[in-house]
Amino acid sequence: MFTGIITDLGTVESLEPTPGGARLVVTGRLPHDVAVGDSIAVDGVCVTVTSLAEASDAVMRTFTADLMPPTLGRTTLGGRSGGDRVNLEPALSAGGRFGGHVVAGHVDAVGTVVGRTAGDLADQLTVALPAQLARYVVPQGSIAVDGVSLTVAELHDNADDAGGCFVTIGLIPATLEATTLGQRTPPDRVNLEVDLLAKQVERLLAVQEVARA
Incomplete structure (x- = not known):
């Protein structure tokens, strides 16, 4: 983990x-x-x-x-x-400091960087997520982009028939310096892992629904 x-x-x-x-x-x-x-x-x-x-x-x-x-x-x-x-x-050792969120290292899909804006306090990076991941992402929730634990600052559903969504994340100077995200620009591809807990909840609810049927 x-x-x-x-x-x-x-x-x-x-x-x-x-x-x-x-x-x-x-x-x-x-x-x-x-x-x-x-x-x-x-x-x-x-x-x-x-x-x-x-x-x-x-x-x-x-x-x-x-x-x-x-x-x-x-x-x-x-x-x-x-x-x-x-x-x-x-990998996190037993008793290690838990500073981000639960990340399994099992990439769900590859997303595409579609926008980047420089700011005084942080850069804004916008990533397009494929349709199968959109339901697991919520504003202020967690997402791993190229292995970096990040908070979803903005979420916009894709209006076209392809589904999916656009996620905007803030990158503070420390993140820009310590990770590769400081060099990511459109149309770079990035590894995405959505919140593992959201997937577990979805699976649990689906099993319960089948049991009730």
């Missing part, structure tokens, strides 16, 4: 195809107790560390993760290349 609080900006060393998908190699600052087999969120995507080595800087470490076809098809990681910056968050 993650919280959407990014701990470091990592750098993609390479993304190479493999017979079963692709192999991603990333360098970044990781806690000293991270080990092979642990989970790390890369741009909001939960991956498993398959190898781990010290990088040139004693603080930096290089890790490898294998990406399966569903991950490549559902997220933006398949489009990464050497030199790209990515948001990193190790």
Whole structure:
């Protein structure tokens, strides 16, 4: 489990195809107790560390993760290349500080940045969400964008037949500096994970409805 609080900006060393998908190699600052087999969120995507080595800087470490076809098809990681910056968050340890919201690292869909406005106190980023996610998003609710826990400042339903919605989020200077969202502009694609609790409630209500039928 993650919280959407990014701990470091990592750098993609390479993304190479493999017979079963692709192999991603990333360098970044990781806690000293991270080990092979642990989970790390890369741009909001939960991956498993398959190898781990010290990088040139004693603080930096290089890790490898294998990406399966569903991950490549559902997220933006398949489009990464050497030199790209990515948001990193190790899995939350027992007793760790919970600063964001519940983030599973299971990306629901890819959205598109459709607007960006600079402000005195914060930038405003507007993202188009696909129709299947619109019902899980509410004003002042939580959403993870490229793994970053954010609050929905404005929500506008799409008026055309495609459905979906537009979400506007505020990006304070600390978020702009500590995450890749400082560089996101139209028409960039971003990984989206809606509130897990909303999906659980929907499923529970659906099961109850079937039981009553």
